[in-house]
Amino acid sequence: MTARRTGGVPVIGLDLGGTKIAAALVAADGSVLARHTLPTPATLGAEAVLDALAKEVRAVWAPGVSAIGVAAAGVIDPGSGTVISATDTIRGWAGTALAAGLAARTGLPVACDNDVRAAAATELSGSSEQGTTMIYAAVGTGVGGAVAVDGRMLHGAAGVAGHLGHIPSPEAEGLPCTCGTTGHLEAIASGPAITAQYTRTSGLPADRLERVAVRAAEGDPHAVGAVVLGARATGRALGGLANALGADRVVVGGGVPRIGALYLDALNAAFAAELMAPLRGLRPVPPRGGPDAAVLGAAALTRALPLHHPRTSRTATGAPR
Template identity: 35%
Template structure:
């Protein structure tokens, strides 16, 4: 790294690979003068501060260099089919404030986005550091370059609609957009993926999606559609109409919306899959059976992905995973019955590290990794010169 820039040094400090000027020189091969110049530039921009002195190893105790987490904030908005969560995070990834709001299933961007913007604006306290970026997650396939949804049939009216204009009045900051399952997988960068590099991350809620982490990297596919398990056709669902407009999708048997519809047909009072999970927690036998059956249906298809990708672990997240023991039992039953012995020999099943906050944590991670990427930091320093 003898050509390491100031942005590269900040990345090394954020990752923990270095914490002093001396360690930066060792890792990069840069001269003392070059390291000092780059560190001074980062400090002048407010991105670094001198931390507590480290224990002396002889001679003058070296001063530790730490990211100034108060130099700015990022905004996160995890938009679901029936609920949106928003939050403000500092540059260290600590949540400073958050809120959530329910909305009608199928509500369009003109109904949802102004409320999201209002919630974010309310969370930004006067005098708070500048907003450096905003990350938004949506169900379905998105185009991050254009900041639009491109294939979300279950959220009518969103495709092709730019989201940045809705948030322009909140902060003068770039927008980063991602699929909700990929965002759930990204949240595991701070959780299970710190020790496991090959993961399948299930989001089982109103709909069903799959995030793929292969060798520590998110796999989104050629058009951003990797992991769309919910709308894969399965024989048992033949002829069943799906919200996407097609028939025969896995979601018609296993998604939260299908389970809620089934209970409503029986006269049960449920409005959302979260109500179903709450009933399961209170010992409702039918609710527990529905969740276990849903997990089994998912596991039958998930077994194919496990055979293909050979992950070390499957992480179960989303609202249905709130009843983890029941739901995971169904998933495991089908996976062990259908996947190969090799693929399941050491396979782990794990709950989502951040539970119902995973969408916000993943959005924050996306924003932070983008605005604090070496190229972005170097551009910021160049603009300050």
């Protein structure tokens, strides 16, 4: 492992979530030169996921690539490059030697951190954001988050700072969470949780959130109720955290908010209703980086965190193994 930076050469950013892996070839100026995605083999175990990450590296690789940054689901220790803990969204993910495993498969040095924290860091890149206290939520297959205080991203004990999906939520009382407990925000607010809530209340099957969103747009009251409940739970939680931290920026990203105005209107109303008087002008905003926020944040890890090198080297211009 070394602190060597990647300078002006391109790097590869990987965003690993419970549903998909996104890869991007990122130039030194931050522009995305190539993109690729594939489904996460989440039920096949850690080795299959590492193999899929390596496949994504090969899909966007170009001569001159110097390093890989991985923004991964779970509690990640950047120093050891290890997944400290994780929910069962990715089977067997906890304890995985992420950086070493991917470096061995590609022959490239690897930096890694939690996926949402990496994406959130892109929100603090401007000089005007150096003193920002920010809450960043990513609502998708799970509910992830990151917190920055006075412009400094928090990792906290064991790297768990910002895991917003695992705070108590009254709307989720009694519902099992992916972390093994009950009553957490993720159990009512994630995409799969909203879908499950629809099935519980309607008795009708739905295989994914997008189908629930379509039914809500058609006026199905059970679909509307499930979407609104998940959105309100998220809004209330974020409003309470904004009060506790004195936040001056709240960012909400991920796939769930993209289902439309029904969700966003409910989230914003619930958020505003929780705020103390000095914060009443505060409203959640989408990520500045748009859909590329996570892969750009991943690429930036190669400049900010330790690089874990493969045990066997390759030439600087050789293709990854």
